Amino acid sequence: MHRVTRALALSVVATVALAGCRRKPEPAPAPVQTTPVSNPAPTPPPPACDAACEEAKRRAADEERRRLAEAARGSLTATIYFDYDRSDITDDARTKLDAKVPVLTQNTGIRIRIAGHTDSRGSDEYNLALGQRRAAAAKRYLTDRGIDAGRIEIVSFGEERPACTSEDESCWSRNRRDEFEITVGEITAVQTSSSVR
Amino acid sequence: MLRLASALLAGAMIIAPHARAYAQATPPPEAVVIGLTYDPGTKPGVLVLRVPGANGDSIRSILQNDFDNGDRINVIAKDGGGFPDSPTAGRNGNYQLYAQLGAHAIVQVTPTATGLHIAVHNVAQAKVARVRDFPLDGAPDSREWRMSLHAISDELELWITGVRGIAATRIAFVQGARNGRLYVIDSDGAFPTPVGNESGVMSPSWHPKGTHIAFSVIGSRGCCQIYVADLASSTSRQLAVGTGLNSTPVFAPDGAVIVYTHGEESGTDLFATTAFDRGPTRRITVGRGTDNTTPTFSPDGRKLAFTSGRLGRPEIYISDADGTNPELLTSYNFGDQNYRANPDWSPDGRLIAFQSILPGAQFQLNTISLRDRSVKALTSDGSNEDASWAPDSRHLIFSSTRTGTKQLFVIDSESGRWRQLTRNGGVRLPAWSPPLKR
Numbered sequence: 135m136h137r138v139t140r141a142l143a144l145s146v147v148a149t150v151a152l153a154g155c156r157r158k159p160e161p162a163p164a165p166v167q168t169t170p171v172s173n174p175a176p177t178p179p180p181p182a183c184d185a186a187c188e189e190a191k192r193r194a195a196d197e198e199r200r201r202l203a204e205a206a207r208g209s210l211t212a213t214i215y216f217d218y219d220r221s222d223i224t225d226d227a228r229t230k231l232d233a234k235v236p237v238l239t240q241n242t243g244i245r246i247r248i249a250g251h252t253d254s255r256g257s258d259e260y261n262l263a264l265g266q267r268r269a270a271a272a273k274r275y276l277t278d279r280g281i282d283a284g285r286i287e288i289v290s291f292g293e294e295r296p297a298c299t300s301e302d303e304s305c306w307s308r309n310r311r312d313e314f315e316i317t318v319g320e321i322t323a324v325q326t327s328s329s330v331r
Numbered sequence: 332m333l334r335l336a337s338a339l340l341a342g343a344m345i346i347a348p349h350a351r352a353y354a355q356a357t358p359p360p361e362a363v364v365i366g367l368t369y370d371p372g373t374k375p376g377v378l379v380l381r382v383p384g385a386n387g388d389s390i391r392s393i394l395q396n397d398f399d400n401g402d403r404i405n406v407i408a409k410d411g412g413g414f415p416d417s418p419t420a421g422r423n424g425n426y427q428l429y430a431q432l433g434a435h436a437i438v439q440v441t442p443t444a445t446g447l448h449i450a451v452h453n454v455a456q457a458k459v460a461r462v463r464d465f466p467l468d469g470a471p472d473s474r475e476w477r478m479s480l481h482a483i484s485d486e487l488e489l490w491i492t493g494v495r496g497i498a499a500t501r502i503a504f505v506q507g508a509r510n511g512r513l514y515v516i517d518s519d520g521a522f523p524t525p526v527g528n529e530s531g532v533m534s535p536s537w538h539p540k541g542t543h544i545a546f547s548v549i550g551s552r553g554c555c556q557i558y559v560a561d562l563a564s565s566t567s568r569q570l571a572v573g574t575g576l577n578s579t580p581v582f583a584p585d586g587a588v589i590v591y592t593h594g595e596e597s598g599t600d601l602f603a604t605t606a607f608d609r610g611p612t613r614r615i616t617v618g619r620g621t622d623n624t625t626p627t628f629s630p631d632g633r634k635l636a637f638t639s640g641r642l643g644r645p646e647i648y649i650s651d652a653d654g655t656n657p658e659l660l661t662s663y664n665f666g667d668q669n670y671r672a673n674p675d676w677s678p679d680g681r682l683i684a685f686q687s688i689l690p691g692a693q694f695q696l697n698t699i700s701l702r703d704r705s706v707k708a709l710t711s712d713g714s715n716e717d718a719s720w721a722p723d724s725r726h727l728i729f730s731s732t733r734t735g736t737k738q739l740f741v742i743d744s745e746s747g748r749w750r751q752l753t754r755n756g757g758v759r760l761p762a763w764s765p766p767l768k769r
């Protein structure tokens with residue numbers, strides 16, 4: 135069931151990316167969305183490539199890999215947000231969590247820490263438990279999709295480490311969050327067209 | 332598992348097969364009161380005579396301030412202007428003059444080599460009702476000296492009203508909104524004093540004998556580990572309860588067991604462990620993925636109240652101390668938008684204070700009666716949180732934004748009268764100590 139959902143989600147994302155529009159603005163684009171762009175840029179047919187040209191190609195490939203790794207890191211560490219006093223995974227959070235799954239699947243050496251946070255409303259002490267529940271909800275979402283539980287540590291900060299401090303909904307909504315941090319390993323494998331099934 | 336359970340049973344927390352009344356029996360008055368007669372419900376008028384000696388003014392104002400803070404005595408101030416320095420008995424006695432001021436009792440303080448000689452006069456009977464010599468510790472105006480004077484105030488309040496005062500107590504709290512430190516402050520606001528070196532302190536809670544404070548520390552790796560500070564040495568020791576979230580520790584009334592919140596992926600629940608050795612931990616609540624936190628013991632140690640989100644929103648529950656028979660204490664109606672948290676059980680066992688918030692509003696403090704579950708509002712102004720009972724089961728310390736920044740306040744739950752205890756902002760999570768000196 136999850137596999138079906140994921141395949142469907144991936145194909146939808148790819149379709150949307152190909153169409154090149156109606157994509158929600160993201161701070162860091164998901165790697166799957168970048169791969170089609172490289173496909174329609176075919177290597178120009180010979181004249182043969184000299185040494186300088188080969189060097190340029192390698193640089194370009196390195197640059198592309200670096201860019202994809204950065205994008206994958208952006209997906210993996212993208213913050214997700216919650217409704218007031220809730221730990222349910224919202225649709226928006228689901229999209230972001232789905233983008234983390236392939237990064238974790240392809241980079242098995244990576245371990246992450248999920249830190250749950252709350253807004254400033256509510257009891258300071260109860261919010262520690264609520265932050266824990268939010269971190270646990272994201273972890274459960276990822277482990278349900280095949281990620282080894284031993285690779286994910288969860289912690290709570292309650293309302294003790296706010297992202298912003300004004301007392302209004304726009305700030306509260308930014309504080310009700312899970313932050314994702316890579317604790318062990320580096321992103322080495324990046325998504326390529328062949329890895330999109 | 333059986334061994335673990337029986338070890339705990341044999342240890343500190345003994346669970347009775349049946350629950351008794353939560354309230355401890357009211358102890359018989361330990362001292363003979365001075366036999367004042369005054370109308371029930373009114374406060375006896377007490378005049379503290381001017382105190383001779385170098386520290387006389389200081390002594391007098393501390394006694395007057397303690398009586399005033401206790402809310403059981405009407406302090407009568409009258410100085411000079413030809414008014415007699417002390418009452419005289421006999422045919423030409425002047426007790427009548429004091430009676431005209433509304434004084435039911437007169438406190439006469441005479442410094443001695445080791446402390447104070449105190450006589451309390453019964454004005455209506457025109458005679459000295461009781462005398463005693465009290466020691467004073469430390470240098471004048473030192474922390475120890477003031478504490479021994481507070482203990483005298485509390486004893487005099489017992490003589491005069493039949494109820495011991497709460498001046499010889501301190502309040503533990505967290506100073507600093509982020510990376511806060513543990514402090515204690517005298518009940519009259521004197522001597523705010525840091526305890527230990529930890530930063531990121533939350534949820535301090537007193538040992539029943541006032542010798543230790545348990546608290547949690549939130550670090551760069553999240554919440555929290557539990558520590559126990561020894562007040563005599565101002566050093567603290569981490570409780571061995573494993574990794575994960577460990578917060579809101581409270582001592583059982585026997586002082587040997589700590590109940591705390593432990594959080595994992597499966598939710599946060601209450602657990603118990605031994606306070607002073609590396610004993611086993613034992614689960615109390617079974618929240619099945621919900622939040623269960625901020626425990627508070629009934630004074631007889633047989634019951635716990637705590638916050639639980641098991642119905643979707645935080646509410647106050649009570650259960651037996653081993654976690655059995657959990658029961659919703661605060662009323663819950665379907666669709667209810669209330670949020671109730673942070674219970675604190677009164678030392679006489681009759682009330683539980685808690686905080687509640689409605690959507691778009693601010694936290695307010697309430698009490699709920701264990702007898703008939705009637706709820707009484709304590710506050711309405713500003714955001715009011717983290718109530719903790721004084722030993723008299725009448726006053727509470729809490730944090731409030733009513734004067735701007737978050738400060739600590741004391742409220743008299745009977746009259747609603749309140750006073751501000753702290754002046755530096757960014758303080759929270761107060762806990763009132765048991766009596767610290769007699």
